[in-house]
Amino acid sequence: MFEKSSWIQLPRNVLLGHDVLDELADAVDELYLSGRPFLVTSPTPDRIAGGAVRDQFEDPASLTIEKASFETVERVVDAAEAADAGYLIALGGGKVIDTAKMASDRLECGFVSVPTAASHDGIVSGRSSIPEGDTRHSVAADPPLAVVADTTLLAEAPWELTTAGCADIISNYTAVKDWQLAHRLKNVEYSEYAGALSQMTAEMLVDNAESIKPGLEESSWVVAKALVSSGVAMSIAGSSRPASGAEHLFSHQLDRLVPGRALHGHQVGVGSIVTEYLHSGEDGEWRDIRDALDEVGAPTTADQLGIDDETILEALTTAHTIRDRYTILGDGVSEDAAREAARFTGVI
Numbered sequence: 001m002f003e004k005s006s007w008i009q010l011p012r013n014v015l016l017g018h019d020v021l022d023e024l025a026d027a028v029d030e031l032y033l034s035g036r037p038f039l040v041t042s043p044t045p046d047r048i049a050g051g052a053v054r055d056q057f058e059d060p061a062s063l064t065i066e067k068a069s070f071e072t073v074e075r076v077v078d079a080a081e082a083a084d085a086g087y088l089i090a091l092g093g094g095k096v097i098d099t100a101k102m103a104s105d106r107l108e109c110g111f112v113s114v115p116t117a118a119s120h121d122g123i124v125s126g127r128s129s130i131p132e133g134d135t136r137h138s139v140a141a142d143p144p145l146a147v148v149a150d151t152t153l154l155a156e157a158p159w160e161l162t163t164a165g166c167a168d169i170i171s172n173y174t175a176v177k178d179w180q181l182a183h184r185l186k187n188v189e190y191s192e193y194a195g196a197l198s199q200m201t202a203e204m205l206v207d208n209a210e211s212i213k214p215g216l217e218e219s220s221w222v223v224a225k226a227l228v229s230s231g232v233a234m235s236i237a238g239s240s241r242p243a244s245g246a247e248h249l250f251s252h253q254l255d256r257l258v259p260g261r262a263l264h265g266h267q268v269g270v271g272s273i274v275t276e277y278l279h280s281g282e283d284g285e286w287r288d289i290r291d292a293l294d295e296v297g298a299p300t301t302a303d304q305l306g307i308d309d310e311t312i313l314e315a316l317t318t319a320h321t322i323r324d325r326y327t328i329l330g331d332g333v334s335e336d337a338a339r340e341a342a343r344f345t346g347v348i
């Protein structure tokens with residue numbers, strides 16, 4: 001008997017391109033949301049675009065947050081309830097978007113994503129990734145009802161945020177390999193469609209790498225399109241598996257060991273070089289990953305991340321403990337093996 005079923009949640013409106021921030025209120029109108037808008041943002045995004053958002057709505061309420069944590073989610077929930085908010089608008093980087101996404105899930109209200117940086121593929125996804133103590137929770141949350149990704153705004157953001165977004169996409173190569181490995185070894189459910197979409201997204205970004213240059217709005221267009229597509233792959237899978245494998249475990253561990261030292265995308269990119277080496281060996285495709293990162297201007301070494309070699313090794317040898325997700329790290333990589341992989345690939 002056929003018993004399969006799936007429920008894919010995707011945004012209804014995705015506005016991407018030049019000056020689309022001006023169309024935010026129209027995009028919200030189209031969703032038939034009711035009640036007071038509640039803006040969740042952080043200091044820099046608020047300074048850059050908070051005014052442009054508030055001006056489009058009557059009587060918006062807002063809260064400025066500094067970090068993503070379960071406590072911050074609760075603060076947003078309390079403030080939105082106190083303001084009698086009808087829906088949330090997240091304006092900022094990944095941490096703001098993840099916090100608002102989880103808060104809207106708790107409040108059972110709609111949420112609209114307005115990224116100010118093309119730095120990560122959570123702008124569209126139905127996942128929210130929040131650190132807590134020694135672990136990280138990547139939980140299912142409703143995806144945004146609308147995404148308004150203004151390439152004018154994204155192009156004005158510091159360039160390293162865009163190269164971080166590129167690296168988050170390039171890391172899809174190893175994330176998909178880890179997912180396939182977990183499918184073969186642990187019978188983890190694998191979606192051919194989500195896996196192929198994630199991999200194709202990385203391939204298209206790498207094929208267009210020469211058009212990704214600072215000062216070009218077209219770069220933000222190419223990268224933001226890839227981030228949307230990768231987020232859709234996660235929504236189809238119902239998990240972050242298509243875009244998060246061992247390279248992400250490594251990055252999450254770095255976030256614990258040296259919080260705030262490097263951007264999420266940059267960390268996963270460097271992690272991807274090493275985990276590709278672990279997958280395919282000395283003559284494998286790790287050089288392609290390294291060269292693609294290099295071409296878009298993302299870091300390829302510990303030095304460029306600003307992280308010392310011993311911390312890199314500690315993150316590599318302990319990354320498998322951060323969550324229950326089978327990857328090429330298996331039940332742990334020994335220190336010797338981690339040192340060899342990181343040295344051979346030039347990461348340390």
Ligand SMILES: NC(=O)C1=CN([C@@H]2O[C@H](COP(=O)(O)OP(=O)(O)OC[C@H]3O[C@@H](n4cnc5c(N)ncnc54)[C@H](O)[C@@H]3O)[C@@H](O)[C@H]2O)C=CC1
Nearest residue numbers: 044093094095116117119120121122125127128129157264
């Ligand atoms: N839920 C999901 O599916 C995913 C979640 N993530 C999460 O997203 C987070 C990483 O996101 P990021 O955006 O890299 O970090 P972030 O949210 O910390 O932003 C990095 C910095 O850029 C600043 N910024 C943002 N826009 C700016 C602009 N236009 N001009 C100047 N500064 C600006 C922010 O204020 C912040 O200081 C991680 O916590 C990661 O786990 C990443 C990928 C997918």
Ligand SMILES: O=C(CO)COP(=O)(O)O
Nearest residue numbers: 121129138240243244248
């Ligand atoms: O960063 C992500 C995908 O790029 C989300 O992955 P996590 O589920 O590991 O937080």
Ligand SMILES: [Zn+2]
Nearest residue numbers: 120121168268
């Ligand atoms: Zn990521």
